[in-house]
Amino acid sequence: MKNEKTSVFVRPVLTALLTLCFAFCILSLPSAFAQSAKSSKGSQAEKEVHSRQYIELLNSVYTFVLENYVDEVDPKILYEGALKGMMDAFEDPYTAYLGTAQMRDLNDTTTGDFGGVGLSITKPAETSADKPAYVEVVSPIEDTPGWRAGIQAGDLILSIDGTSTADITMEEVLKILRGPKGTSVNLIIRRGKTGEFPVSLIRAIIEVPTVKYGMINRGKQKTGYLRIIEFTPKTPDRVQEALDSFKKADFTSLIIDLRNNPGGLISSVADVADKFIDTGVIVSTKSRLMFENSVYRAKPKATVMPKNIPIVVLINKGSASASEILAGALKDYHLAYLVGERTYGKGSVQQVVPLPNQDGIKLTMARYYTPSDSNIDKIGIPPDREIALPVLTEAEEKAYASLITDEAISKYVASNPNMSASEIASYAHTLQSAYNLELRLLRRLIKLEVNRTKPAELYDLDFDVQLQAALDIAASSNFETMVKSAKTLKELQASMSDEQKVSAADGQAGKSGKKGR
Structure with missing residues (x-):
């Protein structure tokens, strides 16, 4: 005692x-x-x-x-904790400490030698009982397992192989999603408020194509369709190939599809924009550091797009960063009409700085501004004509979840491969009587399953109401008047009330964290 x-x-x-x-x-x-x-x-x-x-x-x-x-x-624990805390102190979703594994993932993404599921994702920095920090899909990458499974921008990934994504870090999420080619990973997806369903994906080597293009012919209207998937060093050359092809086909209008384009290199998007803009500022970056202040200007000799061709740009909430630079520049110069939904709203520029321990930091170094001197960070770019894809009701969300869980489509297609368009339409009617979903959506889901092992279709006019609207607008007799009368981003932001700006920012909130595939 x-x-x-x-x-x-x-x-x-x-x-x-x-x-x-x-x-x-x-x-x-x-x-x-x-x-x-x-x-x-x-x-x-x-x-x-x-x-x-x-x-x-x-x-x-x-x-x-x-x-x-x-x-x-372990001194390493204190070191990493200090760096994480330092980067988190900015409350900037794009400034972060990158551990050794994250730096390795970043290098794998650059070289393309990794097995993944093809989803560009983000994760809120904070979680709570009221608002769990589930992983959100920013955009699926075409011709990848995630895209072929029908996963969409805005879907939440609730769990991966039984582990809730709300309770783990982005680094842990990426570690679970990635793995050897041919191995499987199981997700629980939430679409809308109540629709939840399982998705099993087989990992594949993710190689991101930069550009896809082709002609859409409707009567006398010959439209060049240019889908820019991501801005890489190769993108400007691929865009030039597309424009050359359209000229040979005597195109009468152009649609640039930037939907679900997560961005890329600022130098690449500046070179692409230069093909359409003959003079003036394309984009500028501003920082308190002199060497980060840059102005990308158009060069008349680089302009190759004919002046008399109507241009419509398709955008949505998956259009971010560099894709917003191109959309914003074409809008500010009254060269294109924007159709779709408000963009993601990422108006900052980051640098990845490697550290001696094979880790690193990602730091926001500057903000970019459109030709009208507007920054769209956390606000996004609104379309000139808003066309939203159909949104499922709560009853339809539950029906969709049941359809996926029952594997009704996959089992039927396995027994009836190579279905024709008429057979797809017929089976859609059969499914509708059981699941009460729109026929257009059912046809889309059946086609995705039928073509699971084939290259993705360039476009789907049956399902894509935004593309349909873009074609109609491009063919409009008063197109030039519509484009010229559309407000620049500076004018739009000046006309927005403080309440509208807060609302727009709130609408873009929660899209934080590291992106992965």
């Missing part, structure tokens, strides 16, 4: 001594440190002094924790 009493007495004394020791270390820092709590205004020399003092304070805390925590501490 005597020893027990002694230990009880010694513990608070030891705590007090350690506290005093730590406090002494802090107080031993230069007295000028107190000035750093004041306004950040001051000379550069003063700011540098304050910066050094914070570094000394961090070093003191690091050393104290390393030497005095109840258990022996």
Whole structure:
């Protein structure tokens, strides 16, 4: 009992001594440190002094924790925790610490030698009981397992192989999604408010095509259809190939499809835009760092698009970053009419900085601005003509979930391969009597299953109401008047009330986190 009493007495004394020791270390820092709590205004020399003092304070805390925590501490844990906390302090979804595994994933994405499911995803930084941080699909990549399974932009991935995505980090999500080619991964998808269904995907090597194109002929209307999937170093050349092909086909209108395009290189999109814009600013980047301030200007010699060809640009909530730069530039110069839905709203530029430990940081270094000097971050670009894809009612969401869970389509197609258009239409009517879903959607789902092992169709006029509207607008006799009278982004933002801006930002909120495939 005597020893027990002694230990009880010694513990608070030891705590007090350690506290005093730590406090002494802090107080031993230069007295000028107190000035750093004041306004950040001051000379550069003063700011540098304050910066050094914070570094000394961090070093003191690091050393104290390393030497005095109840258990022996791996210095790497403290290092990674400090970097994560530093990057998270900005509350910027695009600024983040990238661990060794994430840097490896980033390199794999660049080289294309990884097995994945073909989904560009994002994840909120914070989770709560009221709003779990489930993974959200930004866009499916064409001709990949995720795309062929019918997963759509805006779908939530509730779990992966039985693990809730709300309870794990993005790094862990990517680790589970990726794996050897030919292996399977099981997802639970939520579409809308209540529609939940399982999806089993077979991993494949993900190679992202940059451009797909072809002609759409409707009577005398000859429309060049240009789908830009992502902006890579090869994209400008592929776009040029498409435009050359359209010219040979005597095209009378052009549709540029940027839906579900997650972005890419700013230099690439500037080169693409230069083919349509003959003079002026294409995009500018602004930062407090002089070397990050850039202006990309159009060069008359690079312009190849004929002046008299109507251009319609298709956009949706999966159109982000570089795709917003192209849409914004063509809109600001009154060169194209935008159709679809409001874009994602990513108006910032990041740099990935490798660190010596094979990890790294991703840091927002600048913001980009359209030709009318507008930044669309967290607001997005609204279409000139809003055409939304049909949204399922709650009853239809449940019917859709049942349809997928029952495997009604996959089992029927397995027994009836190579179905013709008339057979697809007939089976859609059969399904409708059991599941009460729109025939157009049912035909779409059956076609996706029939063509699961074939290259993706360039377009689907039967299902795609946005493309149908774009074709009608491009053929309109007053197209030029519509384009010229459309407001620039600067004019649109100036006319928005504060309430509308907040509403737009709220609508884009939650799209945070690292993207993966």
